[in-house]
Amino acid sequence: MSLEGEGSAPAQGGQFGWLVSYPKSGNTWMRIMLQSLRNKGAPVDIGEPIDSHILDRGEFERHFGVESSDLTEAEIDAVRPELHRAIARGSKVPLILRKVHDRCWRTASGERVFPPEVSRGAVYIVRDPRDVAVSFAHAYALDWEAAVHYLGDSTRFLARSSSRLALQLSQPAGSWSEHVTSWLDDAAMPVILIRYEDMLVNSALELEKVARFLGIPAEACAQAAAASGFSTLREQEDKRGFRERVPAAARFFRQGRSGEGKEKLPVHLLTRIETDHGAVMNRLGYL
């Protein structure tokens, strides 16, 4: 499939609009723009919780009436599809936006975790993995070697640990390439592909594509994009902080530009990224 053709199908009738990306790829920026858009272009206060958050234990416990920290990861994983259906059943709003860092995965019994019947569609935000690696290293206080290794590791989960209790449910991420292809090729729902690099060039235009795909009135896209500019978000973070910043990171909104990976990563790690992800990078126009 060509890049131009990907994600052109219109969204379907379910309630969930999944805002999907590998970590550090522009997901939060898009969420903030969408929240502003749904408030007619009003600025979003990032000192307060942002809508469209990742599923957490509180929701799991409220919908299932069970103490989640007494369950095993396997017991929680097995009922993730039903959790999404329960949230959809219990919600009166026509569109539920949720941030997702999971790859598109199935339970051990083969059931889709993101059930097509409750999904309107997925917005897949992709970013050059060389830039993802640099941003990832800053966010999680890793060296570049470790960050590049992380992007190539199929076994990675987010928020899965036997040593601490995480608020979020665990999320299988897979490698960067697996993450991309799982959503673009096997989501069983309409998917629109948005490139982070295009958001940097014209965020209002990309926001408008997303809004039309999800069926959100798009009149205030220009105002929403202007109110959610990267420098504005940086200023807000300087003044009041940002709740979603990972504690290890000095700041969440850091550089927000493209090409940093090629400038900063040593040659052997650039080669490693191309070895690990060349096919998908080629497909997405990054090589």
Next chain:
Amino acid sequence: MTNAAHSWDYFFFGLRLRSPFLLQSLPAWPTLESDGEPDIALCFGETPDSLTKPIWASPFVQMGSDGTALVNISSVARFWIHGAMQVPGTTKIVVQPAPGAEIFEIETILLGTVAGIALHLRSLLPLHASCVVLGGRAIAFSGPCACGKSALAAALVRRGALLLSDDLLVSDNSGQSMQAVVGTMQARLWPDVMDRLEIPQKQRLPTRLEHGKHAVAVPSAEARAWPLELMVRIESAGPVDEPVLVRQHGLTALFPFKELVYQREIGRSLGNAAREFRGLTALAGGAALFALRRTKIIDDLDRCADVVLSAFGGGL
């Protein structure tokens, strides 16, 4: 503790529970009389696969219209609760263990999910809170999942407080003042917190097979109700230099109720909304309410405990 016909009586959140097996985390029933009927009787036996026409259902819990409930954790046990509507009278909890399940796993589910449902069925108000006794008065910690309720309670116990209950707390407003009823004598903690508190490996008891959360026996309050004078909601405040306690006022200080009331949806399915509102209103009126604002509890655990102790720990 009663040991007649191989059963033991325990103080179960203010109720008398009779068990055919030893429970590690509940205090013994405090009186010596052996012939009193228990409020809740635990037994092993057959349970139904499911309830017919449940009024509320999830993959783990079904609530019947007749005051029955079924909790199914397939690798541990099914728990069938019935008879709860006949108060006074004995609520029965029938346990059908899964093959290979350990007793400690049954106890874990019993004192969390099953206990919450049984308390709702008995028309009590279970809160999602951990609680310690400091200087003769109870101080409860609430907040969203994974905010550090148990960790902060355990850190205070390491500094001389007594555990009143971990994660699940029954408050009682039936008397002149708000009371907190003693629950479990063990703190349930994850390795990051146990390491931070330097809890020796041999004191870390498993809660489930191959699971990070462990139970740690800690100095506990005497099994009775204690005056609940302080309620602290743990909040994430983004980057702050120091954890800070801020006085709050009124019912809105207890928001959101969905985080404060344990298994709130189940209570509401039983028609407990009005009772819940009365209980929370009494709590807001009867206890001094505070917010504890901090960045991340595990990094700030010592400082959070210090802030609470310096504010409320005059008796220690």
